[in-house]
Amino acid sequence: MVQGDPTPGRRRQPTLTDVAKLAGVSIATASKALNGRDQVSPTTRAKVHDAAEQLAFSPNALARGLLAGRTGTVGLLTSDLEGRFSIPVLMGAEDAAGEGSISVFLCDARGDSIREQFHVKALLGRRVDGLIVVGSRTDSRPPLRGKLAVPVVYAYAPSQSDDDISVVSDNVGAGRQAIEHLLSIGRTRIAHISGEHGYAAAQDRAKGAMLALREAGLRPAGDRVLFGSWTESWGRSAAAGLLDKGVELDAIFCGSDQIARGALDTLRERGLSVPGDVAVMGFDNWQVLASNARPQLTSVDMRLEHLGRLAAQRLFAAMDGRVEKGVHQIGCSIVVRESTAG
Amino acid sequence: MVQGDPTPGRRRQPTLTDVAKLAGVSIATASKALNGRDQVSPTTRAKVHDAAEQLAFSPNALARGLLAGRTGTVGLLTSDLEGRFSIPVLMGAEDAAGEGSISVFLCDARGDSIREQFHVKALLGRRVDGLIVVGSRTDSRPPLRGKLAVPVVYAYAPSQSDDDISVVSDNVGAGRQAIEHLLSIGRTRIAHISGEHGYAAAQDRAKGAMLALREAGLRPAGDRVLFGSWTESWGRSAAAGLLDKGVELDAIFCGSDQIARGALDTLRERGLSVPGDVAVMGFDNWQVLASNARPQLTSVDMRLEHLGRLAAQRLFAAMDGRVEKGVHQIGCSIVVRESTAG
DNA sequence: TTGTACGCGTTATCAC
DNA sequence: GTGATAACGCGTACAA
Secondary structure (H helix, E strand, C coil): CEECCCCCCCCCCCCHHHHHHHHCCCHHHHHHHHCCCCCCCHHHHHHHHHHHHHHCCCCCHHHHHHHHCCCCEEEEEECCCCCCCHHHHHHHHHHHHHHCCCEEEEEECCCCHHHHHHHHHHHHHCCCCEEEEECCCCCCECCCCCCCCCCEEEECCCECCCCCEEEEECHHHHHHHHHHHHHHCCCCCEEEECCCCCCHHHHHHHHHHHHHHHHCCCCCCCCCCECCCCCHHHHHHHHHHHHHCCCCCCEEEECCHHHHHHHHHHHHHCCCCCCCCCEEEEECCCHHHHCCCCCCCEEEECCHHHHHHHHHHHHHHHHCCCEECEEEEECCEEECCHHHCC | CEECCCCCCCCCCCCHHHHHHHHCCCHHHHHHHHCCCCCCCHHHHHHHHHHHHHHCCCCCHHHHHHHHCCCCEEEEEECCCCCCCHHHHHHHHHHHHHHCCCEEEEEECCCCHHHHHHHHHHHHHCCCCEEEEECCCCCCECCCCCCCCCCEEEECCCECCCCCEEEEECHHHHHHHHHHHHHHCCCCCEEEECCCCCCHHHHHHHHHHHHHHHHCCCCCCCCCCECCCCCHHHHHHHHHHHHHCCCCCCEEEECCHHHHHHHHHHHHHCCCCCCCCCEEEEECCCHHHHCCCCCCCEEEECCHHHHHHHHHHHHHHHHCCCEECEEEEECCEEECCHHHCC
16 A cells, blocks of 8 residues: 655654743753753753653754764674674674663675775764674684774674784684583593684684693594584584594584584484483584584583673773773683583 | 773864865865765866865764754664574665665664663664564564654564554465475375464464365375474474374475474484485575585575565655555565475 | 855853 | 853855
8 A cells, every 4th residue: 555645644853942842941951951960940850851751852862963972873894694603792792782872883794895895984974983893704804994083893803903902702712621621521532523624713723622632642533633614514424434434532522513413413323322422512502503403512602792792892991092902802611511411 | 901092093083174174165165066066166076075085084974864854774673683584684674775875773672672662762862764673473563652753664573553564474375385395296195393383483384384285185194283392303203203103294394494304303213215205395494404404405485685675675665755554475485405306 | 166154953151 | 040052064045
């Protein structure tokens, strides 16, 4: 049903002038009354509040921002909305923002630097008070181009410049934690199956894992880290490869939950029990995959929401003049489920 | 490293006045030149553009919006960011918005109506030109409270009021399409395993499936639709139940990809081949699950990104005075993979 | 072709 | 305690 009516049922938003008129005072007084200034009598204050209520008045943040020089908005520039990393970060950021009644502009650059430039420009035009840039991989990225008039915080993927503020997960530490967990339940012949070799995430986690193994006087089962792709099928074939070669193992640390799901499949098909014969760990703690696995999957959680919240807080601090340059690492946690129980 | 410096390296954004001054003209002329008004000589225009470039001038959208009465922003109110439904809708909306240089304010109400009210108020204060409300389930929802000054479009979850604009997936049609696909590859003993009974999504899909079966003169294998939960484990146990009861079947239509993954697991364990003995279909076309399944899973795609784009377009139309009230249904598509091949 | 002046809605500063 | 008035940055009639 198409209605020709130009502005159907939509009325101009009431302004402070309307409120003042209705309350029978000047706009100056109305402003003071609404903003809790103490240079106004209780009775007038009540009158003004009544009028505002009646008109459903909500102050124009644009006018306010124009005057104040700050808009109470931040820009959130993400590279992959469909990815599962941006979202929790985004939630954490929105969370932290909400506490201070500031709103978030969302833009998705889709990994395209042209589009990124475009969005930065749009955000700057909207006079955001700050910018959070969320990456889709943990690899470091080039900083935003040009001297920006507002502070920027890089989340998940750090900026290549040390002059910038970055907040990231400690993937090396996470690799170490994973191995230490497996050691703590008595496993010693531990294989590590990870994702694409070219990813910093794969490299870092492997590095941490190797460090922990070495410190325990061990080598990885199969003698080397297996890099492949971030898929279930790679998890299946990599695990099958290990078993076919007769590699002795009592645990597998996987670089992602998807890989772990694949490994679990292979183990079950070969008649090996998890965690009885082989313990299995994933990475990402992706609920849908980890909780629905058989058995449920122990996994490393990067606490991305926490990361997002921290990124936002550092941004607010920077907006406030308290800049803490450099890369800040967030520790990961391990969510223990059945696949490493006992 | 903490720096006490109050506003480190941040300089006031250049204004039109700065540009005009640098170009040696009045701000009126500068404005005309930058906005492509044709009442300005080519030479002056060039001078102004040079100055603007040099200062990296970007017009203050707040001031502009204050004057124009429109801000070029829309609010996106979602209920579950972590859910996999909001995101594609959000992407589509952002997509459609980007084409017209409109920016999106994102807010997550987390299913809490108090929080929702709060965000609506904040968005209205920021003078968004319109609002998109994205649900987390397909069930209809109560409309936003109060007479709003801007148009609203409900996406994925329709408003309960027919006076509102809603854009949703056609789940009944999707159920029908799924069955028709299975019939087209020669299957006739088709079971339907779905999710929680209380979800409109489950009801609608089942309804469509039953309609298509009835029209083909068939009844569902097992004689009734199996409702349970949206999990892999329900898919496993429901499929096992059917086989244990000796129900004859050559196809299973599942209410979600998760359920389908579970069903696939059971079938494989029972030594049944897919699609040879039993064809399997999922719902949602969730890449991670569908593409990594063994065999890869045929699934119904709700085209959520398309839905989001359409919702945004209807919003823009409404902002323009062209309101099309009522619930608009988007047809779903079927992505055929190995699990129903042949 | 160019410049002057007003107004968008708000807050802050000053008189009264 | 209250009310004019000047900003904030921009677009645009209007006058020059």
